[in-house]
Amino acid sequence: MSQRSELLTHWLSEVLNTSDFRLKPASEDASFRSYHRLFLQEKTYIVMDAPPPQEDCTPFVQVTNTLLACDINVPMIHHMNLQQGFLLLDDFGNDLYLDKLSSFSVKQLYSDAIHALVRMQSSAEVEKLPVYDDSLLRREMQLFTEWLLKKHLNIELSNEQNKSMDLLSDLLVGNALEQPQSFVHRDFHSRNLMVTKLKNPGVIDYQDAVYGPVSYDLVSLLKDCYIEWPRKEIDVWLEFYLDLLEQNGTEIDRNKFRRWFDLMGVQRHLKASGIFARLSHRDGKHGFLNDIPRTLSYIVALKADYEELLPLCSIIEESVLPEFKVFV
Incomplete structure (x- = not known):
């Protein structure tokens, strides 16, 4: 497991108050970001991994709030750590x-x-x-x-x-x-x-x-x-x-x-x-x-x-x- 993966797993364990979850790659992105699907009990979430300094999650958070305010269907942010570049989001599924x-x-x-x-x-x-x-x-x-x-x-x-x-x-x-x-x-x-x-x-x-x-x-x-x-x-x-x-x-x-x-x-x-x-x-x-x-x-x-x-x-x-x- 890479140092980045260990950091992500540790953060998720803290915010979810459990280590009883699974991660699988979710999609490829045209950037340095990567996405994982998190399985927790009977629910799934999307984890955004946006490693600094290549990526900055702040604009994503700001624009999420902007679009939610005009009733656009964007993923809710459940947990975030902007310093480390981790976000836990709603899962919209696989149907692109x-x-x-x-x-x-x-x-x-x-x-x-x-x-x-x-x-x-x-x-x-x-x-x-x-x-x-x-x-x-x-x-x-x-x-x-x-x-x-x-x-x-x-x-x-x-x-x-x-x-x-x-x-x-x-x-x-x-x-x-x-x-x-x-x-x-x-x-x-x-x-x-x-x-x-x-x-x-x-x-x-x-x-x-x-x-x-x-x-x-x-x-x-x-x-x-x-x-x-x-x-x-x-x-x-x-x-x-x-x-x-x-x-x-x-x-x-x-x-x-x-x-x-x-x-x-x-x-x-x-x-x-x-x-x-x-x-x-x-x-x-x-x-x-x-x-x-x-x-x-x-x-x-x-x-x-x-x-x-x-x-x-x-x-x-x-x-x-x-x-x-x-x-x-």
Whole structure:
């Protein structure tokens, strides 16, 4: 047993006032965090292990309270030790959206998710959230160049390509900042939504929430890095979302929102593909590499509508996608 495991077991024994429990790995996370399912008598809980200094549980606790206040189904925190990086949480079970989505279930599951999203955006307190600013948006996009192109594929862009990427970054940052700003979960997708019997969905992994572009979470959900839907269906759900916004008193020009949505997706998918490469090289989590072709295909699909994306699409189609044998 590692020193970290011993520390966790000791903490659990203290807060539960018993050592009569079992722990099993619960899920893999795209970070330094790990999760365990705790079995205690006839109940189960989730233990979050977020080792400092790599992780800080404080934002998770703060955002949990924020989302509970607007009636979002997030796990209750039963015990915590922020200094050691341990939390004992409600267990939402094993039913990820990703595993339960199908042509039969998607309408209801996405309807529930979009209702929850609109409620977060319209009700969540945002004063204490970090701002999704110019600097953060650019740092995220640099992950594509630094980790996917340079580190994973050993690709060095030409001066002309670097200039085109700089221009694109300016465009994408401007697109993000000109939108209405609201609560942003920042990872609102099928691996962070749980199917629950009551108040579906259960929402998890929200500790990186920020105050940012209104289209961000919707594009995370509808152009999911882990599951893909036909464009016609995405259009229907996008309209459903805008209808809900209007019912809540917020009207947005629909053509303008479409552009915000599409270009926000480009920023997110550049970031995500870089993160997937980083997870492989830094953390040994190689399975995420299989999600890169799908993630970048969302960008390529836009090239007929946005000529500003053509230089990036050329890089992706000519230099990146051919290096991946599995195109999902």
